[in-house]
Amino acid sequence: MPAKLISEIILDRIADGTPISQLKREFGLSKKDIVTAALYGVAELREEYMSLLAKKRKFR
Numbered sequence: 001m002p003a004k005l006i007s008e009i010i011l012d013r014i015a016d017g018t019p020i021s022q023l024k025r026e027f028g029l030s031k032k033d034i035v036t037a038a039l040y041g042v043a044e045l046r047e048e049y050m051s052l053l054a055k056k057r058k059f060r
């Protein structure tokens with residue numbers, strides 16, 4: 001199984017309640033790294049949303 005992308009790790013830790021400031025210290029992250037992780041998450045959610053929307057339209 002491939003290793004998780006750093007963006008996935010950041011999002012998982014934020015979801016677990018880890019403060020962003022702590023993640024910045026632990027991983028040496030910049031604001032750009034945090035924003036990149038957030039954009040990665042949005043892209044993942046968009047794919048899921050579009051898939052669900054397509055299924056819903058199919059059943060009409």
